[in-house]
Amino acid sequence: MDLLSQHAGEAKILAGGQSLVPAMNFRVVQPSLLIDLNRVAELSFIREEGNVIRVGAMARERHLEFDASIEKRIPLLHEAVPNIAHPQIRNRGTIGGSIVHADPAAELPMLMVALNARLKGKNKSAERWIDAKDFFEGMFTTALESDEILVEIEIPFMPPRTGWSFMEVAPRSGDYAMMGVAALVTLDKEGKCNSAKLVYLNAGDGPVDAAASTQMLAGGTLSEKSIESVAVHASENEINPFGNIHASTDFQRHLAKVLTQKALKQAAQRAGESQ
Amino acid sequence: MTQVTLTVNETQYTRDVEPRMLLSDFLRHELGLTGTHVGCEHGVCGACTILFDGESMRSCLIFAVQADGHSVTTVEGLAPDKDNLHPLQQSFWEAHGLQCGYCTPGILMTMIPFLRDNPNPTEDEIRHALSGNLCRCTGYQHIVDAVKLASEKMREK
Ligand SMILES: Cc1cc2nc3c(=O)[nH]c(=O)nc-3n(C[C@H](O)[C@H](O)[C@H](O)COP(=O)(O)OP(=O)(O)OC[C@H]3O[C@@H](n4cnc5c(N)ncnc54)[C@H](O)[C@@H]3O)c2cc1C
Ligand code: FES
Ligand code: FES
Numbered sequence: 129m130d131l132l133s134q135h136a137g138e139a140k141i142l143a144g145g146q147s148l149v150p151a152m153n154f155r156v157v158q159p160s161l162l163i164d165l166n167r168v169a170e171l172s173f174i175r176e177e178g179n180v181i182r183v184g185a186m187a188r189e190r191h192l193e194f195d196a197s198i199e200k201r202i203p204l205l206h207e208a209v210p211n212i213a214h215p216q217i218r219n220r221g222t223i224g225g226s227i228v229h230a231d232p233a234a235e236l237p238m239l240m241v242a243l244n245a246r247l248k249g250k251n252k253s254a255e256r257w258i259d260a261k262d263f264f265e266g267m268f269t270t271a272l273e274s275d276e277i278l279v280e281i282e283i284p285f286m287p288p289r290t291g292w293s294f295m296e297v298a299p300r301s302g303d304y305a306m307m308g309v310a311a312l313v314t315l316d317k318e319g320k321c322n323s324a325k326l327v328y329l330n331a332g333d334g335p336v337d338a339a340a341s342t343q344m345l346a347g348g349t350l351s352e353k354s355i356e357s358v359a360v361h362a363s364e365n366e367i368n369p370f371g372n373i374h375a376s377t378d379f380q381r382h383l384a385k386v387l388t389q390k391a392l393k394q395a396a397q398r399a400g401e402s403q
Numbered sequence: 404m405t406q407v408t409l410t411v412n413e414t415q416y417t418r419d420v421e422p423r424m425l426l427s428d429f430l431r432h433e434l435g436l437t438g439t440h441v442g443c444e445h446g447v448c449g450a451c452t453i454l455f456d457g458e459s460m461r462s463c464l465i466f467a468v469q470a471d472g473h474s475v476t477t478v479e480g481l482a483p484d485k486d487n488l489h490p491l492q493q494s495f496w497e498a499h500g501l502q503c504g505y506c507t508p509g510i511l512m513t514m515i516p517f518l519r520d521n522p523n524p525t526e527d528e529i530r531h532a533l534s535g536n537l538c539r540c541t542g543y544q545h546i547v548d549a550v551k552l553a554s555e556k557m558r559e560k
Pocket of ligand 2: 440441442443444445446447448449450451452461462463464
């Protein structure tokens with residue numbers, strides 16, 4: 129922490145290195161000092177506490193994938209993590225690194241928003257919690273200051289009667305996706321939609337929460353028709369994809385619509401099964 | 404210069420290295436273990452895959468100094484002796500799992516932990532596990548066959 133505060137702005141934190149080292153190998157990034165967190169053993173825990181799971185910033189993506197309490201309490205996260213890159217990358221890449229890197233096409237940032245996670249930043253003298261929805265400020269930009277590191281992630285258990293779905297389309301397995309969505313549907317005791325959430329990756333300059341679209345579902349039943357109108361609304365009005373070499377913006381919107389329909393259906397069905 | 408001590412293929416080495424040196428360059432240039440190939444240096448091609456404490460990782464995305472105190476296995480560490488191949492290597496030979504061989508070490512070092520965790524994989528699982536390794540020659544089919552054959556040989560053992 130002392131090193132980071134002395135060299136704020138020039139020094140970089142090295143976590144898994146799966147984004148930082150490629151950038152350094154290309155000389156896109158040339159930090160004057162690297163502070164390696166790989167030997168900070170206290171930062172790589174995953175544990176349940178009350179109604180949340182606490183994850184240290186240095187927990188590897190691979191550990192999230194195989195953690196039994198995540199599988200049980202936060203099945204959305206469990207199901208989504210294998211979509212991140214390849215096993216060789218997940219063996220080294222960390223949850224904290226992916227979150228701070230804040231790539232709009234990455235899975236973990238949008239999952240943190242979908243799951244209402246809180247992120248703990250720390251500098252030499254203080255700590256603070258930041259809600260995931262306020263953390264991602266833009267492409268590769270977060271609310272962390274240059275003298276702060278992310279130390280811990282707090283993710284609430286998914287509520288009862290909640291169904292989930294994660295869907296993405298990538299050019300090849302393990303590549304960054306052209307479009308992806310995380311869906312959560314919570315039903316009330318009568319089987320009506322209590323709340324729903326749709327968060328997208330690669331659909332803007334950070335995770336995109338289609339809150340106005342999901343608002344349309346509250347209090348109603350999820351039917352073929354209501355799902356379709358939400359998918360149309362979200363894909364036409366709420367996301368703002370930029371297009372890339374693999375997909376035009378029109379194609380990205382089309383993918384968003386189709387994935388939203390499938391994901392909402394799966395989430396609603398799973399929520400029904402857990403009644 | 405920083406001193407590092409690490410175990411590579413069960414032999415301990417101590418060397419002074421520049422902090423900026425990649426583990427892939429360290430293995431090739433400092434230790435002369437040129438079986439670990441370097442294709443892209445940005446984590447995409449998989450040619451540099453090694454085992455780091457038993458798990459597959461990109462040696463081009465790890466600095467040599469970070470390997471201090473750790474154990475690394477490269478393709479040179481697979482064969483039991485000069486005259487015999489590891490069953491995985493033998494299967495690549497028998498099923499024509501390579502042409503130029505550039506991608507092969509990285510694929511072998513990816514498949515070792517994969518077959519350890521999935522001793523009887525389906526073709527689909529094999530293809531999925533191969534997705535982080537690029538091969539420009541074979542079209543992958545023979546690689547899939549070779550891994551399948553290896554899983555049979557290794558289960559017999
Ligand atoms: C071939 C390939 C394919 C990939 N595909 C995907 C994919 O499909 N989806 C996906 O989401 N990701 C993908 N990735 C990225 C991968 O998930 C990275 O591991 C991750 O984005 C960064 O995590 P890291 O631990 O490696 O961080 P690093 O590369 O070490 O760091 C990334 C950035 O975050 C900063 N940082 C790291 N930790 C902290 C901290 N605790 N506090 C403050 N700052 C910190 C670093 O200074 C740096 O700027 C891929 C990577 C490769 C090489
Ligand atoms: S050289 Fe390391 S992945 Fe290509
Ligand atoms: S055999 Fe030539 S790249 Fe795979």
